[in-house]
Amino acid sequence: MHLIFAIGVIFVVLAFRDSNYFEIDNLRVVLLNSSSVAIASVGMAYLMVAGGIDLSIGSIFVAAGFAAGDLSLHTSPVIAVLGGLALAGGLGLVNGLLVWRIRVSPIIVTLGTLTLIEGVVTVVSKGAGVYGFPGGFLSIGQATPLGVPTEIWLMIAFAVVAAIILATTTIGAHIYALGGNREASELAGVRVRRLTLGLFVFAGLAAGLAGIITSARFGVADISFGVDFNLNVITATILGGVAFSGGEGTVGGVMLAVIFLNVVSSGLIASGVNPYYSDVITGAALVVSVGLEQLTHERNDRIRREVALAEMLAAGGSDETAAPVGKSSRSFAALSPWRDR
Amino acid sequence: MTTGTRTTERVPVVRCVGLTKFFGGVCGLADVSLDLFAGEIVGLVGENGAGKSTLTKILSGVHSPDRGELWFGSERVGSLTPHRARMLGVETVYQTLELCDNRSAPANIVLGQEPVRFSVGPLKFVDRKAAARIAAERLSSFGTALPDSDVAVRRLSGGQRQAIAIARAMMRGNRLMTFDEPTAALGIRQKRATWDLIRRVASEGVAVLLISHNVDEVLELAGRIVALRLGRLTLDARTEAVTRDEVEAHMSGLAR
Numbered sequence: 074m075h076l077i078f079a080i081g082v083i084f085v086v087l088a089f090r091d092s093n094y095f096e097i098d099n100l101r102v103v104l105l106n107s108s109s110v111a112i113a114s115v116g117m118a119y120l121m122v123a124g125g126i127d128l129s130i131g132s133i134f135v136a137a138g139f140a141a142g143d144l145s146l147h148t149s150p151v152i153a154v155l156g157g158l159a160l161a162g163g164l165g166l167v168n169g170l171l172v173w174r175i176r177v178s179p180i181i182v183t184l185g186t187l188t189l190i191e192g193v194v195t196v197v198s199k200g201a202g203v204y205g206f207p208g209g210f211l212s213i214g215q216a217t218p219l220g221v222p223t224e225i226w227l228m229i230a231f232a233v234v235a236a237i238i239l240a241t242t243t244i245g246a247h248i249y250a251l252g253g254n255r256e257a258s259e260l261a262g263v264r265v266r267r268l269t270l271g272l273f274v275f276a277g278l279a280a281g282l283a284g285i286i287t288s289a290r291f292g293v294a295d296i297s298f299g300v301d302f303n304l305n306v307i308t309a310t311i312l313g314g315v316a317f318s319g320g321e322g323t324v325g326g327v328m329l330a331v332i333f334l335n336v337v338s339s340g341l342i343a344s345g346v347n348p349y350y351s352d353v354i355t356g357a358a359l360v361v362s363v364g365l366e367q368l369t370h371e372r373n374d375r376i377r378r379e380v381a382l383a384e385m386l387a388a389g390g391s392d393e394t395a396a397p398v399g400k401s402s403r404s405f406a407a408l409s410p411w412r413d414r
Numbered sequence: 415m416t417t418g419t420r421t422t423e424r425v426p427v428v429r430c431v432g433l434t435k436f437f438g439g440v441c442g443l444a445d446v447s448l449d450l451f452a453g454e455i456v457g458l459v460g461e462n463g464a465g466k467s468t469l470t471k472i473l474s475g476v477h478s479p480d481r482g483e484l485w486f487g488s489e490r491v492g493s494l495t496p497h498r499a500r501m502l503g504v505e506t507v508y509q510t511l512e513l514c515d516n517r518s519a520p521a522n523i524v525l526g527q528e529p530v531r532f533s534v535g536p537l538k539f540v541d542r543k544a545a546a547r548i549a550a551e552r553l554s555s556f557g558t559a560l561p562d563s564d565v566a567v568r569r570l571s572g573g574q575r576q577a578i579a580i581a582r583a584m585m586r587g588n589r590l591m592t593f594d595e596p597t598a599a600l601g602i603r604q605k606r607a608t609w610d611l612i613r614r615v616a617s618e619g620v621a622v623l624l625i626s627h628n629v630d631e632v633l634e635l636a637g638r639i640v641a642l643r644l645g646r647l648t649l650d651a652r653t654e655a656v657t658r659d660e661v662e663a664h665m666s667g668l669a670r
Binding site: 247249252 | 500514515516521525526527528530537538539540568569570571572582
């Protein structure tokens with residue numbers, strides 16, 4: 074995948090500028106910074122491959138972190154984590170039900186819940202952060218079993234299991250099918266409603282898990298944590314090869330993209346470049362990858378036209394018309410109304 | 415081919431009795447009764463809005479009739495859902511084929527009923543080799559072969575895509591297969607190829623309902639012709655017993 078190549082290039086460039094970059098410590102920091110985005114991106118990737126999207130995960134990230142942190146002040150860490158996850162899953166379910174029931178684009182619906190959830194968190198927290206979590210809760214984010222932070226273990230385990238499930242199980246096959254052609258999936262017997270709701274819940278849970286771990290790691294839950302989160306997750310997902318329209322993408326690709334984006338931004342910082350440039354890079358990466366995806370769509374259309382044309386010519390004669398090659402992929406993330414589908 | 419005998423003892427695989435369906439104030443179907451028998455190709459003709467697709471959707475569980483009965487074999491079927499219809503062997507092949515363009519032929523054919531290698535709790539791991547084998551078997555019985563079974567179907571020719579769509583439907587469509595305008599946009603050669611496929615499906619003992627606005631096609635393929643007009647059944651006769659003009663007259667309601 075071109076991302077591996079890109080990461081390799083960046084590594085080489087950075088090694089040139091700062092030979093200290095490859096120290097284990099640095100790499101650990103890169104991975105650590107990546108892990109919350111990575112975990113949430115897995116959930117988002119699942120949802121987007123199926124053709125959906127959830128723009129509110131930034132708020133779910135924050136809300137779950139807040140809830141878990143706050144709960145940890147009153148109950149055991151286990152309850153705190155479960156409470157945070159329950160909230161995250163519940164919010165994901167709400168998103169899913171809204172998208173399902175209000176047949177408006179998920180973009181619009183989740184944009185609404187993004188603001189809604191953020192507002193509620195602000196009101197409940199009165200704008201202040203939550204901190205002072207007990208050691209038991211903090212250890213979730215700060216313990217280092219075998220010298221590796223919990224977050225990284227979680228990220229790796231989560232990503233590996235998710236990748237396997239998406240690639241080799243019937244659920245994975247149904248997710249890809251749903252993203253490719255929703256009607257066909259429904260007609261084929263895929264439980265579209267159940268799968269859709271489940272995916273929204275999963276995306277919420279992933280974002281929530283990331284939020285809880287982040288709260289535990291930093292010992293603080295604050296609204297500001299969620300600010301860039303949405304953009305980073307969606308950028309990583311799309312850069313990782315998940316098509317906005319659904320039906321394409323892998324967990325591995327998304328993981329590489331997360332690491333790539335982090336390598337870029339931390340590398341820039343390590344080289345003394347203005348940290349805001351990393352925003353420029355992230356934004357540019359998003360624009361470029363969406364652009365590439367559109368070009369791929371057009372290429373696919375061209376392939377279809379060529380196939381149809383070749384058929385027509387092979388059959389020879391004007392009484393032959395090319396067979397209809399079917400509608401292009403449809404999804405319930407009905408974005409880009411100006412794009413010919 | 416189509417069955418020629420008229421045995422009154424045959425139990426229809428699908429029986430519609432007095433099906434009526436309204437959409438708001440518009441009548442979709444009015445008191446339609448129809449029997450479909452195994453191995454028989456029934457041509458369903460009618461103008462746009464005559465009720466053809468309403469009837470198909472009731473048979474496939476998408477709509478439920480406001481009045482009337484539906485029988486599969488000797489069992490009365492109430493509250494049919496698309497899922498249950500499929501389980502009972504009813505499948506439809508649409509003009510647009512409704513394939514998942516991003517997926518391969520085997521993936522499309524086994525969609526919803528993937529062969530499972532093993533399960534871990536709720537997770538079922540797909541047996542891709544078995545899927546490829548099933549796909550190859552079914553496609554080769556249609557005379558279609560795919561050099562590379564992993565390629566996304568969007569890259570395949572129209573003829574291959576149609577074979578895949580029919581192969582998918584035949585996975586479970588062992589009672590009734592409805593073909594909705596199967597050759598509407600095809601050239602002569604592909605029409606004939608599709609007709610062969612349809613005949614092959616019928617020869618496997620499946621009841622075939624062929625919806626077509628092309629009367630020639632219906633006369634060619636069907637053993638029996640049924641016409642709908644404004645929701646009502648106006649003709650149900652063996653093909654050899656009607657003329658082309660009669661069929662068209664029953665479709666359009668024009669007096670001859």
